[in-house]
Amino acid sequence: MNSRPDSATSATGRALSRGVLRQGGVRCAALCAVSTTATAAGLLLPALLGHTLDLLLARAPAARWLGCCAAVVLLLALLDGCAGVLSGTADAHATAWLRRQLTGHVLALGPRATARFGAGDLVARLVGNAAQAGTAPGALAALLGALAGPVGGVVALGLIDPWLAAVFLAGAPVLALLLRAFARDTSACVADYQRVQGRIAGALAEAVGGVRTIRAAAAEERETARILAPLPELSRAGHRMWRVQGRAAARAVTVAPLLNLGVLAVAGLLLARHRLSVGDVLAASRYAVLATGVGALVGQLAALARARAATGRLAEVRADPAPGHGTRRLPPGNGRLELRAVTARRGGRTVLDGVDLTVPGGTTLAVVGRSGAGKSLLAEVAGRLADPDEGEVSLDGVPLRDLARPELRRAVAYAFERPALLGTTVEDAIAFGPTAATPAAVRSAARRAHADDFVRRLPDGYATPVTDAPCSGGESQRLGLARAFAHGGRLLILDDALSSLDTVTEHHITRTLLAPDPGRTRLLIAHRASTAARADRVAWLDAGRVRAVGTHRELWREPEYRAVFGDGEGEVRDEEVRDEAGTESRGR
Template sequence: MTAGGGRGAVREDWLLGEVARRAYGRVGGLALLALGQTALVLLLPYALGHALDLLLRGRAAGAWVGACAAVVAAQFVVGATADVLSATTTAKSAADLRRRAVQHVLAAGEPAAATGTGDLVSRMVGNAADTASGPAAAAALPATVAATVGAIVALGLTDLWLAVAFVAGAPLLALLVRRFARVSSDSVARYQDAQGRIAARLVEALGGARTIAAARTEARERARVLTPLPELAAQGRRMWHIQGRATAQAAVLVPLLQILVLAVGGLRLTQGALSVGGLLAATRYASLATGIGVVVGQVGALVRARAAARRVAAVLDVPELPYGTGRLPLAGPGAGAGTLEFQQVTAVRGGETVLHGLNLTVPGGACVAVVGRSGAGKSVLAALAGRLADPDDGIVALDGRPLSELSRDELRDAVAYAFERPVLLGDTLTDALAFGRGPVLPGKVVAAARAARADEFVRLLPDGYDTAPAGAPLSGGEYQRLGLARAFAHPGRLLILDDATSSLDTVTELHVARALLEGQRGRTRLLTTHRAGTAARADLVAWLDSGRLRALAPHGDLWPDPDYRALFAAAPEPAGPAGGARS
């Protein structure tokens, strides 16, 4: 479910409501505890005033003094319980919201945050925590309002003129709170957006730290990362200015209201209409009724939660890939199993059409290399081929079944991927190579590593296949070989390599190409590449030109075309269709 399911409600309000509904028991308990604490707070001034009046009259007041002590003790117990419940509710809601966001991002196919990985992390960590704090603040707000209203009513019950005096200035307090909420909302949203932009640029810089160091562009990159910092600082100062101005205004208004109530109370005391204990109670009720600081704090928390919820909801708004219930026809030993078809496929990325009505058939069991200039749509085609994303128009089908009609398990069991920059997931290299939906026997992991020319360097590591991926000193080419081994280790009728051999040296690439052609027979292989040697060893070459299929033919048939040779920076002509042209 996405935040768009709010049926007309503002998406951030819908998400806050959804978070509250998923923790309705705890939020309801918080609201009851807050109301109970408010009742005790309102009861204490009356009990103190009555005890004081009894003592001034020389009467026994032990029972009322004991009642005051009991109320104070109850306040402590209820307050402590509410604090613990509020903290655990926020923590559990944040964990649940992050879990849902992670699951949604992974189910969405392509990366869900167009603004970058760092911004996505910012939304799913800091903003999720702020969003999760919203229900607890909302649960406490009615009790805070009830304390103010109750204190005004108590003033009226103590003496009607006290309530009249307070109500005369109360509208100014209400206007102060309303203005604070309206003005601070925009500032908080801008502050969080600036934080996200800094996080996105920082993650990019950390990923390219070696490149930055080699180019000696540290100062320029630091300036780029911190470009949003002035806006962040400006919005931070603006938030403090707004809060400071509200506090200063309250610091003037609140004492004036309290002095007004006390003046009226003193006058009523001299007239004999109010007792000393009543004046003590009125003083406390006036303080409760002007509790603007508590209200501003809770309103501020709700403003931050709502602004954060907008950013988290934007992540949840990215549509998930819907799956069907269909199955592929049984794959037999004959030709045709694994036939991949693109039928009038159009794909738009960043507002630009990357693939234009593409028609392409990859024969079952064949090895097809996809080539083209940068931006021709090779990686987008590879993503669509295994349904990491859906086309904007047209159909992608495997063995006659549209990918969108297949069940998730059926599709993922049929397709294996290897990427240019593989990520190794798992506690050990064995776990990383076996990573997938189904189990992979250790013997098959080793065989796949040998086919990808990874077994030799893995065995040289201190713990061999038990080495933790994060602690393995691996080069870019070694990472690619492990990514290839992971794809080789998993069964399936379609194997997709998205520029997965770009970092391999010529000799290793030759061995891997042989394993790909000979050791993966029976599987359809689709690989994007910039290397003439890789294209030469494939059965067919799909030549993309500005998002369209310019040709589908063997490499040797295309080589005489100067435009085709130019794709590989005028590499020497290979010995033949299956020759070893160098890249």
């Protein structure tokens, strides 16, 4: 799904990793200090035990040394608790930082993010993968502590007797090769596992979005099977991870006891020659175990591999550059919109192909065309929810790319076919925008969108929580229209925002919407002939190209244009519009 070069993704992954470690900051440093102290205490304990044993065997006073051993054990328990707290908080802060970074970037990418990665896969990355990537600081600090144990064990063996360290070091390269192979194989397996998880999440998100269709078709079992179809692949990837870890542990278990036996055998010989005491042999046996502590290393390497693979999946999203913004402001104007040689592609397919279109300021243009003609993408490009691959879009003579972001969002208002009602209350949902609309503006906009009556009938009126406001499709569209009306702007773009309204409500809203307004341009994505007939001009989009621009009546002479609306629908609607116009004229 990612079309960015591997080098860009890798560079982004390294930047994310550095950012995560910086977020750990003080906590990681404290965790390293705690881990190092715990390792030092763990290395001190065998020496204390060995010396205490020698004193006991010699029947010498050993109470003080027994107390020291007990104190070290208590210290290890305390340090272990501190390490757990520090690791948890460091991971939580790193995860929160990653989610903020990625969420902001996804929102900046806009519709392109979901088109490229899919909503479900994005959620899986932002939730599951971010949590795994956030464990990197704790895993790295723990790995440093885990490495200090074997290194310190070898040094301690050398201090007891150089021959003990020499015996161990003879087999150390084998352990190093095992760990290297484990880290390499684990990274590949974890990446496959996380990729399949993303596919399942994507399928689940699609099913949740279409749950009514699934139930109406009695296709629950079939959809469940579709969602879970990748489970065997997920199982194979999971089993591969366990096999890799199992093989590494088995090989380590094979090599480590041999090294321990070798160390103990040499220690026994040195004991027989009176070069070591019984306590030294006990200490040597414990240090040999610490030196061969591959189990801890395997666990931490596995955690780092999972974090690294998760960071790579986040980097795929982060490497996709968000659109930049300029610093220019709009001159005085009434919203003249121009598209020049605009070409836009999605999924390797050219959806808009060299579109040239001009919408005079203060007028209403309806864009019509068959399904797949590129109408919704044209609406996205016109207000810069998406950038064209080629060509330029300008508003009142200023290219949209050159506008400052606040200036652009204040100038362009949108209403959609399926508006997302964001905010705590209904009033919040209407006021939602670049700047919060005042309560008076919210109510005025609701009246213009013919939403005021049904909002006042809600349990708490405008203060009703959005989650407690049962809205039909038409009512949701009216709230979306109210939100667009509340924020003004010189360009209003409606992407089929009237499709769920009943005929009477649509008629009233359209009259309000299309009333003469020299200060605002309106671009309507229309599927109904009645909407097209009321617009000043109509742009007929066909296979990504503007086939013709004219009034609805002029274009109606073309059979293929009539076919866009279905047999007879456009003609009936057109007659209705002419009858309305005549009635209003007679009334005046």
